[in-house]
Amino acid sequence: MKHTLNITGMSCASCARAVERQVGKLDGIQSANVNLATEKLFLEFDDSLLDLETIKNEIRAAGYGAEEEVMTREVIIPISGMTCASCAASVQKALEKLDGVHEANVNIAAEKAKVVYNPAQTRISEIKNAIGRAGYKALEIDTGEQTDQDQLRRKKEAERLWKKFLLSVLFTIPLMYAAMGHMIGLPLPAVISRDSNPLYFSLTQLILVIPVIAAGYRFYTVGFSRLFRREPNMDSLIAIGTGAAVLYGLYAIYQILNGHSDYADYLYFESAGTIITLILLGKYLEMVAKGRTSEAIKKLMGLAPKYAAVIQNGQETVIPIDEVETGDIILVRPGERIPTDGVVVQGRTSVDESMLTGESIPVEKHEGSPVVGASINKNGTIRVKATRVGKDTVLAQIIKLVEDAQSSKAPIAKMADIISGYFVPIVLVIAVIAGLAWYISGESVVFSLTIFISVLVIACPCALGLATPTAIMVGTGKGAEHGVLIKSGEALETAHKIETVVLDKTGTITEGNPVVTDIITTGLLSETELLRLSASSEKGSEHPLGEAIVKKAQEMNLNLDEAQSFEAIPGHGIEVLLAGKRMLLGNRKLMDDKGIDITLQEESDRLAREGKTPMYVAADGRLAGIIAVADVIKPSSKEAVEALHRLGIEVVMITGDNLRTAESIARQAGIDRVLAEVLPQDKAHEVKKMQAEGKKVAMVGDGINDAPALMQADIGIAIGSGTDVAMESADIVLMRSDLMDVSSAIQLSRRTMVNIKQNLFWAFAYNTAGIPIAAGLLHLFGGPLLSPMIAAAAMAFSSISVVTNALRLKKFKPSH
Numbered sequence: 001m002k003h004t005l006n007i008t009g010m011s012c013a014s015c016a017r018a019v020e021r022q023v024g025k026l027d028g029i030q031s032a033n034v035n036l037a038t039e040k041l042f043l044e045f046d047d048s049l050l051d052l053e054t055i056k057n058e059i060r061a062a063g064y065g066a067e068e069e070v071m072t073r074e075v076i077i078p079i080s081g082m083t084c085a086s087c088a089a090s091v092q093k094a095l096e097k098l099d100g101v102h103e104a105n106v107n108i109a110a111e112k113a114k115v116v117y118n119p120a121q122t123r124i125s126e127i128k129n130a131i132g133r134a135g136y137k138a139l140e141i142d143t144g145e146q147t148d149q150d151q152l153r154r155k156k157e158a159e160r161l162w163k164k165f166l167l168s169v170l171f172t173i174p175l176m177y178a179a180m181g182h183m184i185g186l187p188l189p190a191v192i193s194r195d196s197n198p199l200y201f202s203l204t205q206l207i208l209v210i211p212v213i214a215a216g217y218r219f220y221t222v223g224f225s226r227l228f229r230r231e232p233n234m235d236s237l238i239a240i241g242t243g244a245a246v247l248y249g250l251y252a253i254y255q256i257l258n259g260h261s262d263y264a265d266y267l268y269f270e271s272a273g274t275i276i277t278l279i280l281l282g283k284y285l286e287m288v289a290k291g292r293t294s295e296a297i298k299k300l301m302g303l304a305p306k307y308a309a310v311i312q313n314g315q316e317t318v319i320p321i322d323e324v325e326t327g328d329i330i331l332v333r334p335g336e337r338i339p340t341d342g343v344v345v346q347g348r349t350s351v352d353e354s355m356l357t358g359e360s361i362p363v364e365k366h367e368g369s370p371v372v373g374a375s376i377n378k379n380g381t382i383r384v385k386a387t388r389v390g391k392d393t394v395l396a397q398i399i400k401l402v403e404d405a406q407s408s409k410a411p412i413a414k415m416a417d418i419i420s421g422y423f424v425p426i427v428l429v430i431a432v433i434a435g436l437a438w439y440i441s442g443e444s445v446v447f448s449l450t451i452f453i454s455v456l457v458i459a460c461p462c463a464l465g466l467a468t469p470t471a472i473m474v475g476t477g478k479g480a481e482h483g484v485l486i487k488s489g490e491a492l493e494t495a496h497k498i499e500t501v502v503l504d505k506t507g508t509i510t511e512g513n514p515v516v517t518d519i520i521t522t523g524l525l526s527e528t529e530l531l532r533l534s535a536s537s538e539k540g541s542e543h544p545l546g547e548a549i550v551k552k553a554q555e556m557n558l559n560l561d562e563a564q565s566f567e568a569i570p571g572h573g574i575e576v577l578l579a580g581k582r583m584l585l586g587n588r589k590l591m592d593d594k595g596i597d598i599t600l601q602e603e604s605d606r607l608a609r610e611g612k613t614p615m616y617v618a619a620d621g622r623l624a625g626i627i628a629v630a631d632v633i634k635p636s637s638k639e640a641v642e643a644l645h646r647l648g649i650e651v652v653m654i655t656g657d658n659l660r661t662a663e664s665i666a667r668q669a670g671i672d673r674v675l676a677e678v679l680p681q682d683k684a685h686e687v688k689k690m691q692a693e694g695k696k697v698a699m700v701g702d703g704i705n706d707a708p709a710l711m712q713a714d715i716g717i718a719i720g721s722g723t724d725v726a727m728e729s730a731d732i733v734l735m736r737s738d739l740m741d742v743s744s745a746i747q748l749s750r751r752t753m754v755n756i757k758q759n760l761f762w763a764f765a766y767n768t769a770g771i772p773i774a775a776g777l778l779h780l781f782g783g784p785l786l787s788p789m790i791a792a793a794a795m796a797f798s799s800i801s802v803v804t805n806a807l808r809l810k811k812f813k814p815s816h
Contacts, residue, residue: 001047005056007039008065022062026050041066072102075124076403077113078139079131080157081222083283084108084234085465087136089421090226094134098122108462109469109803111154113138114404135225154287161284168215168277172270175208179270198264202253205269209246216242216276232424234461238279240428241456241788242272248449266446268453268788275457275792282796286462286803300399300480303374308339311383328386332377340373341388349380401487401733402480410489412756413468416763423461427771431455434775450788454774458791462799463766467759470806475752478812483735484745491731495715495749497696501644501742502675502687502709504701505655505662508719508739509669510631512702514544516552517612518628520603528558530625534617536561537576537583541568545615545629546585573615584618591616591623600626611664633668640739641670647746650695654678654686654709683709700742717742744814751812759802766798 007019016034019041023032028049033042043055052068059066082088088106091113095104100121105114115127128138177186178201182194194201213220216238223239226232245268252263308324309316309331316331321339324330329345332338338351350362353375362378365371371384373393390396435452439445472489479486486492506512519527535553538546539560553560565577572593573586584594591598596618598604604614604626612630616623641651652673655662662676675686683699687709690697699706699713707729710716718730719737734741770791779785 001045003043003045003052003068005041005043005052005059006067007034007041007059008067018062019059019064022058023055026055026058029055072116073119074114074116075127075141077115077127077131077141079106079111079113079136080139081136082106082108082111083222084462085416086231086233086421086424086461087226088465090229090231090233091131091134091136093421094130095127098126098130101127107469108465109473134231135222135229158284158287161280161287164215165277165280165284168212168273168280171208171211172273172277175205175212175270175273178204178208179267194264198261199253199256201264202249202256202267205267206249206253209249209269209273212273212276213242213246216280219276219279232428234424234459236424237427237456237459238275240431241453242275244449245269245272245275245453245788248446268449271453271788274789275453278789278792278796282799285796285800286466300395300402303337304395305337305339305374309333322390324386324389326386326389330384330386331381332384333381334377334379336377338371338373338375338377338384340384340386341393342371342373342384342386344369344371345383345385347380347382349382350378352376352378398480398485398735401485402476404487410468410472410493410756412493412753412760413489416464416467416760419464423459423464423767427455427459430771430775438776447785450785451774451776453788454786454791455771457788458770458774458786458795460763460767460770460795460798463763463802464760466799466802466806467763468756470803471752471755471759471809474806474809475748475755475812478809479745479748482741482744482748482814483738484741484748485733485735486745486748487731487733491715492749492752494696495698495732495746496753498649498698498715498746500650500652500690500695500697502652502654502690502697502699502713503671503739504683504699504706504709505653505665506631507702508700509637509653509665509671510633512631514548514613514629514631516548516627517630517632518607519625520600520628521625522599522623524619524622524624527625528556530617531556531627532558532560533578533581533583533619533624534585534615534627536578537563537566537574537585539563541574545613546574548629549615549627581619582621585615588616591618594618594621596621596623599623608660609664611661611668633665634739636738636740637669640742643740643743644746645670647743647750649746652690654683656680681708684712687712698742698746700739702737717745740814747814748812752809755806755809759805762805763798763802766794770794770798 019034020032023029023041023043026045028046030044030046031042032044034040041059045055056066056068079091082091085108088108092104092106095101095106095113095115098117100118101115102118103114103116106112107114113131117127124141131138178188178192181188188194188201190196192200192204219235219238220243223233223235223237227236227240249267249269249272252266252268255263304321306321307318308321308328309318310324311317311329311331324340330339330342334349344365344367346367348364348366351365351371352362353372365382370387371382372395373388374395388394391400431452434455435448438451439448468489472492475492476486476489479492486495503509516531519531521527521530525533531549531553535550535558538549539562541547550560561579563576563578567575569575569586569590572590573584576583576585584590584596588598588604596616598616600623604616607614607626607628610630612628614626614628617625617627644651650673651671652675653662653666653669653671654675655665656678659674659676662674665671666674678686683701683706687697687699691712691714696714698715698717699709700717700719701707701710702719706718710718710729715732716730717732717734719734732745734745774786774791776785
């Protein structure tokens with residue numbers, strides 16, 4: 001048998017050998033190899049002679065720790081048959097009982113379970129069986145194509161509910177007319193009149209209610225099944241309430257058959273029919289609204305082309321997108337979507353990447369330019385070599401991120417989940433106690449039954465269960481539309497508490513590439529000639545400042561000369577012989593060493609104060625001018641900082657640059673606080689120090705060296721143009737590389753949290769007020785008695801209102 005153990009407490013190679021020796025002494029060990037770097041012990045042993053626990057005890061006896069390596073896998077399983085939060089709680093409990101399941105989250109709004117498990121201890125089939133044993137159906141595991149299937153399934157379910165509602169309405173309207181028409185003077189045929197023929201009056205209602213009960217049969221099959229399993233849900237409440245009404249109606253018919261015609265006044269068939277009809281309508285509207293919460297994913301899925309024109313053996317062949325392989329050459333014509341991520345190998349064009357970045361201006365592409373799948377080729381025919389296909393494309397990863405976020409739970413949802421788990425049993429107890437209490441106090445059986453049914457029907461665990469996940473689904477989807485990818489419900493919740501935003505300077509506040517900002521001459525040469533000679537001199541240099549000068553000259557299409565000699569002077573600059581001129585380019589030290597008279601000192605000091613690096617240029621022993629180079633701030637940085645200030649957030653800049661340059665950038669951007677000369681490895685420590693002040697901190701960065709700080713911060717925000725490591729470490733990814741989206745993310749979080757709190761308040765307030773009123777609290781003080789039909793309408797409205805309120809987030813637009 002092969003197995004891997006994680007070993008702790010080893011500090012050197014001697015420790016590793018000691019573990020190997022200790023384990024090697026045991027009978028049945030075939031091989032034992034320790035990898036000190038990974039702190040793992042790779043074992044091969046005869047499990048008929050030895051068990052893992054004995055091996056672990058032997059290692060512990062040698063003074064080291066030993067734990068089994070836990071290999072986990074995460075799956076998202078769609079589930080059908082859940083109707084309320086109690087159902088979700090039942091499934092979650094069933095999954096958490098399985099050996100090897102580390103985490104189980106069931107999202108009632110998405111109708112999915114996210115399960116993290118150890119494949120060595122349990123299998124997907126066992127997880128599905130556990131869902132089946134709990135009384136629900138596990139559908140096919142989520143794949144890239146699953147979202148389309150989910151949408152189709154929901155559409156079919158909504159159509160099925162609509163048909164059932166229409167059937168129930170068809171019979172409930174005449175049922176209501178037969179039962180209550182005489183009370184308001186509406187005529188009834190004598191053969192079914194309450195006064196002249198009470199038996200037919202009763203039987204007519206029974207005949208009319210049977211199709212309605214048939215339309216709502218799932219309330220009974222599911223509801224009683226959950227009740228017998230001692231895990232009652234909302235269906236159980238409906239089944240018991242309407243079942244009791246029908247049973248009492250049958251008892252009334254029995255009494256009428258025995259000559260007690262006054263029982264014709266106490267038939268409850270119309271209550272049962274109306275309750276089922278209203279709840280079917282509520283379920284239909286809820287299903288439609290829930291479908292709209294995942295529209296963001298549907299839109300993203302719709303962006304992906306279904307086919308690609310691939311060049312095979314010199315011929316164009318149209319194949320399904322699933323068949324495209326890495327390395328395939330794809331032909332993309334103007335107006336078509338690029339099928340997959342790749343690089344342009346032939347042609348020039350401009351590409352609309354707004355689906356990814358939200359930026360409406362097309363991006364120019366030529367040979368060697370990377371392109372993203374689902375972006376639109378605007379005006380030129382290009383050939384693209386596929387570099388990432390299927391689940392590896394940027395679009396597929398965005399969809400996966402949004403799906404994961406929508407499947408996750410925010411901490412605020414935990415209390416609602418706990419309450420939902422106990423909610424239905426408590427309501428059942430309240431209904432029984434309230435009914436018995438009124439009966440004992442001297443009220444009739446009919447009155448007590450009305451109380452019992454009203455309490456059961458008005459209670460709504462659905463509103464509690466839907467309050468958080470619907471808002472998170474809409475919020476994360478809306479974020480994706482604005483180029484803000486929020487990775488989890490927890491990140492969405494935490495972002496609203498942020499008090500301080502820490503911005504990395506290079507590549508985040510600034511462009512990340514030094515550029516020429518100023519050219520100042522002494523009059524010896526023109527600005528153009530000064531730049532041309534300087535760029536010609538720097539052509540052989542690898543210094544970033546020199547590269548910036550060369551790039552500026554190329555942008556101006558200047559002809560550069562070849563240097564006859566080139567000498568780099570470390571820490572000072574360069575000396576070059578160029579077209580008969582002896583050129584010197586460098587700092588003040590170089591000019592002093594070469595005896596060059598400095599005549600532009602004031603300009604040099606001013607440039608330094610502005611955070612720019614002045615580079616002196618001398619020709620044939622005389623100062624010709626200064627070229628200033630700087631990493632300029634992005635156009636949106638100042639506006640982004642102002643937007644954060646309007647949200648009441650402190651903005652801090654962190655950089656490895658010297659204090660003077662850092663303060664200059666900070667002044668330009670309007671930043672509150674500067675942390676300069678911070679080494680990359682110390683960024684996380686600086687974030688930690690701010691957290692120690694009691695602040696909730698968000699870190700915004702783009703590089704590998706930002707990853708530890710992104711993980712240390714309460715919220716890590718990665719710039720989309722940054723490294724994969726930074727994006728992996730972050731909680732939020734900004735696809736547009738625009739700092740303005742930092743405030744967008746925080747605004748979205750705040751708006752979503754307000755929405756969730758509104759939903760939870762409504763759900764709690766509704767149930768807290770509704771149940772006592774249904775139990776007869778108002779009647780106790782001379783007020784009206786709540787009809788079960790009104791209770792059913794209120795319950796249906798409660799769920800719909802929560803989902804509809806969450807859908808208001810679709811109107812979110814960040815204010816900048």
